[in-house]
Amino acid sequence: MDEPTWTLRIPAPVRAELWSHLFPGDGEEHGAVVLAGVAQTGDGPCLLAREILIARDGTDYVPGKLGYRALSPDFVRLAAVRARDRGLAYLAVHCHGGADHVAFSGTDLNSHIRGYPALLDITRQPVGALVAARNALAGELWLPGGEIRALAETRVIGEPIEWLHSEPPLTPSVAVAGYDRQVRVFGDRGQELLSHTTVAIVGLGGLGSIVAEYLGRLGVGRFVLVDGDRIHTANLPRMIAARRSDAAFGSLAERLGLAWPIARRKTALAARNIKRANPNASITIFNSGIEDPRAAMAAAACDYIMLAADSALARHVVNAIVQQYFVPGIEAGVKVRSSNDGTVEDIHVAIRALMPGQSCLWCAELINATQLALETTPERERQAAKYIPDVPAPAVITLNGIAAGEATTRFLFATVGLTSGLPSQALLRFPRGPELKRQTVSARPDCRWCGRTSDSNLGRGDSRELPVLRRGAGR
């Protein structure tokens, strides 16, 4: 059996804070401790860097007895106790010179041997060390079971996503066939990244079906598709490559007053389209909402989430996955606002980047707590409550296409490294005219999802349950 590969994910703002401390420009060695949650991802166990404890030079980071400098015993004790009390991994970090290559010195490794067994006893969590150069990061992890593992890779979750290794990765020796035209935009390395990326698409309706088609055509290698609905005749004008037969039998059953669920699943249509575009794609399907525990955990193990469902419940669960598991995402949607007489007043297309440690959907007030309560009320009670059923929202394939194109392009650029400048968090496009709005919302420091407080769910990984609905509990 292969040994598990440990990786590290660090939100871009956390990395920026850490790097500004480690590399202030003085060429000196500096230190800190990173506290990290732990999660099991599709590629193995992962550390989630959620807190930095800065070691102040001369006080917490002092001349070492054997090495050049070291964390003071008091600082180590404080950090270890905090790791223990919060159930977080303890990672001591310091910097070396250089840029693209970094490795522990012999003195570093000997200090691990001297100190980490005791730290394991204190924290009862993974402990280890990170050593950083400007563009490189190496790590050694000591695990509670007694194993010692090298850190395989660090992923900085931002736009673009950055990968840090102890040395530059080898360039691919074989180009991925069939993508020549797009490889001219982002290179063989970018195409290889796409082929190894796992994307969850939450919501496979009109907008989600276009997202699936685009990502399949791009050559994304692995998909998790989440949607509990079947195709209805009314969906056909907006669903990519949908056939009348996908909905026909379901519609016939409906006309006859039968309850046979025989229309095709929206996930099945998306899978069919992806496979037609990329026969090598691997696809996992959940015919449920993202609030299903299995679907949520599968999405938490992905590299990216595309949110194309607009329920409060879907937003809440995806928001939680982004913040708790450091899985980046993009939310895309179209809003058509009409007056009571049906006159269209406003149309806008919105895409929003969902990044860990940055303003989340709760901070942006895009999740309604009352709507969340209603969506989690059992159906029988909701019907008895005599709530007026929602009127179907106006929807047009071309508007969905704008949203899907913007969202998938943003995903593409973030993945292959083509993002330029500091993108705004959200983009609102008003297709009836030239108006374009960019929004960045400030995160609430005390937000229980994206806030960097000790109690927040940020980077907690597997230590906390996602906000899922456990069907059948209590029966």
Place this chain on the structure above:
Amino acid sequence: MSEATVTSAVAEALGGLRRAFPEAQIAETSDASGGLFVIIEPIQLGPEFSPKSTWLGMHLSPLLPDADTYPLYIGGGVTRADGSPITDTAIQSVAWQSRSALQLSRRSTRHDAAVSTPALKAGNVIAWFRSL
């Protein structure tokens, strides 16, 4: 219903309701998803209403504390003691948990997961109803 099958937040909310209504009995029924239906009885409405006391019901969502507690329910037979009608767009007669009920649809406009507990919501909604 065993509290062991509900989420920790729902269990905590139930504890808050017990502390807020120490004189009342609280009946719990699982919603089969980690939440609870609870009925608190009696709650006092005061002499302006007939009957003076009734029951209060709500669904504790499995997504507490992020989800609101909405709507709330009281006994369907509650009227004003002087016979005048109780009218408000937020009130309608429904059947809830096999009981005749008045549904009190008061949304929380500024829900804060840190402070907006079901116990606080219950107190606010009762106070609002009494003020009608």
